[in-house]
Amino acid sequence: PTWKVCMNEIEQPIHSTEENSRIVVCVRKRPISKKERSKNDPDVISTVDNTLQVFEPKLKVDLTKYTEVHEFSFDKIFNEESNNMMVYKNCAQPLVFAFFKGCKVTCFAYGQTGAGKTYTMMGTNEEPGLYTLALQDIFRLKAKPEYSHLGVYISFFEIYGAKLFDLLNGRRRIECREDAKQRVRIIGLEQRLCNTAQDVFQILEEGAQARSTGSTGANADSSRSHAILQIQLKHMNDKSTSHEEDPAYTFGKLSFIDLAGSERAADTTHSDRQTRMEGAEINKSLLALKECIRALDQNHHHTPFRGSKLTLVLKDSFLSIDSRTVMIANISPSASNCEHTLNTLRYADRVKELRKDSSGSRRQSCAFSNSASSVDSKEYDENRKE
Ligand code: ADP
Ligand code: MG
Numbered sequence: 001p002t003w004k005v006c007m008n009e010i011e012q013p014i015h016s017t018e019e020n021s022r023i024v025v026c027v028r029k030r031p032i033s034k035k036e037r038s039k040n041d042p043d044v045i046s047t048v049d050n051t052l053q054v055f056e057p058k059l060k061v062d063l064t065k066y067t068e069v070h071e072f073s074f075d076k077i078f079n080e081e082s083n084n085m086m087v088y089k090n091c092a093q094p095l096v097f098a099f100f101k102g103c104k105v106t107c108f109a110y111g112q113t114g115a116g117k118t119y120t121m122m123g124t125n126e127e128p129g130l131y132t133l134a135l136q137d138i139f140r141l142k143a144k145p146e147y148s149h150l151g152v153y154i155s156f157f158e159i160y161g162a163k164l165f166d167l168l169n170g171r172r173r174i175e176c177r178e179d180a181k182q183r184v185r186i187i188g189l190e191q192r193l194c195n196t197a198q199d200v201f202q203i204l205e206e207g208a209q210a211r212s213t214g215s216t217g218a219n220a221d222s223s224r225s226h227a228i229l230q231i232q233l234k235h236m237n238d239k240s241t242s243h244e245e246d247p248a249y250t251f252g253k254l255s256f257i258d259l260a261g262s263e264r265a266a267d268t269t270h271s272d273r274q275t276r277m278e279g280a281e282i283n284k285s286l287l288a289l290k291e292c293i294r295a296l297d298q299n300h301h302h303t304p305f306r307g308s309k310l311t312l313v314l315k316d317s318f319l320s321i322d323s324r325t326v327m328i329a330n331i332s333p334s335a336s337n338c339e340h341t342l343n344t345l346r347y348a349d350r351v352k353e354l355r356k357d358s359s360g361s362r363r364q365s366c367a368f369s370n371s372a373s374s375v376d377s378k379e380y381d382e383n384r385k386e
Contacts, residue, residue: 021075022296022297022323022324022325023293023296023297023324023325023326023327023351023352024075024076024091024094024324024325024326024327025074025075025326025327025329025348025351025352026074026075026076026077026078026087026090026091026326026327026328026329027052027072027074027076027077027078027328027329027330027331027345027348028077028078028082028087028116028120028328028329028330028331029045029047029052029077029078029079029080029331029332029333030080030115030116030119030330030331030332030333031080031333032080032333032334033334036333036334036336039336041334041335041336042334042335043333043334043335044056044057044333044334044335044338044341045079045331045333045341047077047079049077050073050074050075050076050077051071051072051073051077052071052072052073052074052077052345053069053070053071053072054069054070054071054072054338054341054342054345055068055069056068056069056070056338056342057335057338070342070345072345072348072349074329074348074349074352075352076090076091078090080333083127084119084120084123084127084128084129084130084133085133087120087130087328088130088133088134091107091130091326091328092107092130092133092134092326093133093134093137094324094326095107095134095254095324095326096134096137096138096141096254098252098322098324099138099231099233099252099253099254100138100141100147100233100252101252101322102233102251102252102322103252103320103322103323103324104252104253104316104317104320104322104323104324105252105253105254105255105317105323105324105325105326106254106255106256106257106314106317106323106324106325106326107130107254107255107256107257107325107326107327107328108257108259108289108325108326108327108328109121109257109258109259109328109330110259110262110286110327110328110329110330110344110347110348111259111261111262111329111330111331111344112261112262112263112330112331112332112337112340112341112343112344113223113261113263113264114261114332114337115330115331115332115337115340115341115344116330116331116332117258117259117328117330118222118258120328120330121227121229121256121258122204122208122258130256131204131229131256132197132201134231134254134256135197135200135201135231136197138152138197138231138254139152139196139197142233147233149235149236150233150234150235150236150251151193151233151234151235151236152193152194152195152200152231152232152233153191153192153193153194153231153232153233153234154168154191154192154194154200154203154229154230154231154232155168155186155189155190155191155192155229155230155232156168156203156204156207156227156228156229156230157174157186157189157227157228157230158171158211158225158226158227158228159225159226159228159285159309159310159313160224160225160226160278161224161277161278161281162281162308162309163309164176164186164189164309164313166188166189166190167206167207167208167210167211167227168190168192168203168206168207168210169188169190169210170210171210171211172188174186174187174188174189175187175188176309176312176313178312178315183316184312184313184315184316186313191232204229207227207229211225211227223260223261223264224260224261224264224278224282225260226257226258226259226260226285226310227257227258228255228256228257228258228313229255229256229257230253230254230255230256231253231254231255231256232250232251232252232253232254233250233251233252233253234249234250234251235249235251253316253317255314255317257310259286259289260282260285260286261282262282262286262340262343262344262347263340263343264278264279264282265279265282265283265286266279266283267279267280267282268280268283281308284307284308285307285308285309285310285311286347287307287308288304288305288307288308288310288311289308289310289311290347290350290351291304291307292304292305292307292311292314292318293325293327293351294350294351294353295318296318296323296325303318303319305318305319327348327351329344329345329347329348330344331344331345
């Protein structure tokens with residue numbers, strides 16, 4: 001589809017092949033870094049259209065010979081020449097349009113530490129990321145008269161070792177529970193009404209600051225936590241205030257998630273107990289996430305959202321009929337990261353795999369045979385509420 005974007009007006013695409021696809025899986029390869037170049041760490045990833053090849057080095061000492069070539073294909077592949085705007089236009093902008101139709105949409109950045117998740121999501125001053133690009137569009141769309149009854153609410157929090165911390169409140173500890181109607185509530189989460197993208201940028205800065213410094217002292221290494229930016233469109237009442245706490249007033253919901261480094265999920269054998277526990281938690285959440293996304297595609301009656309805090313806070317998005325999910329798998333191009341890259345690509349491959357045969361017969365989800373998860377499978381016996 002061709003997208004037309006100008007400063008004051010956004011036209012929606014006339015036709016989009018992804019229109020009916022609830023899950024889109026993309027891969028983004030970052031450029032070789034200066035450090036990698038100086039170490040003669042070669043680029044082992046080649047991309048052609050929507051296929052990607054990984055040349056697995058034979059020996060770490062002889063990087064010119066390859067034993068195996070692994071080939072993958074995804075919905076979209078971005079290479080080192082792609083910028084954040086291209087990723088935005090192709091991956092996130094369709095979500096923004098769906099959000100304004102009242103959908104619950106989610107965009108994840110998955111991958112090992114250093115692969116480019118934060119660069120994609122948050123971006124830099126010179127190269128604004130998906131947060132910024134989406135917010136600019138959101139406030140342009142919001143200015144249209146047909147959306148004047150809606151307010152844009154922002155919350156920004158992180159999940160670290162199964163605990164939630166509000167990044168807009170000095171990284172204060174908050175709790176997440178299901179109420180009597182089995183709706184998930186995050187008690188005490190700050191939701192700020194914003195009128196301009198600039199308002200939000202300020203909030204993001206505040207959140208990023210809290211993420212790295214915090215008030216609790218013992219702060220999470222950001223590679224070990226999931227950062228979640230939630231943007232909600234809510235119906236405003238006559239007094240121009242929304243019933244912030246009441247989910248019934250939510251029209252659309254957009255969640256951007258900068259996941260913990262996927263390599264941390266392997267820390268379960270680490271010598272340090274704390275690190276091991278964090279690793280197990282990350283492992284659990286990434287497995288649960290994969291299964292929840294797969295369940296979305298399958299219209300499963302058993303979405304395992306209770307498998308982790310991460311998936312629990314996204315329950316309404318997973319159970320919504322109008323959900324859309326984009327997963328961006330960020331990868332490093334270098335030979336030295338090849339193993340992690342293959343793990344990331346296999347994970348992404350699993351997420352999109354079932355789409356081809358999603359015609360009816362349900363398959364049993366298998367993630368929870370993994371020993372890292374001790375969750376009772378009976379807990380998932382829950383019908384769709386929406
Ligand atoms: P992660 O959040 O996955 O740990 P970062 O986003 O922090 O990784 O990226 C690691 C480094 O690589 C940063 O210095 C970042 O600026 C750089 N980088 C990542 N992706 C790109 C890209 N597509 N183009 C240029 N530099 C990138
Ligand atoms: Mg990061």
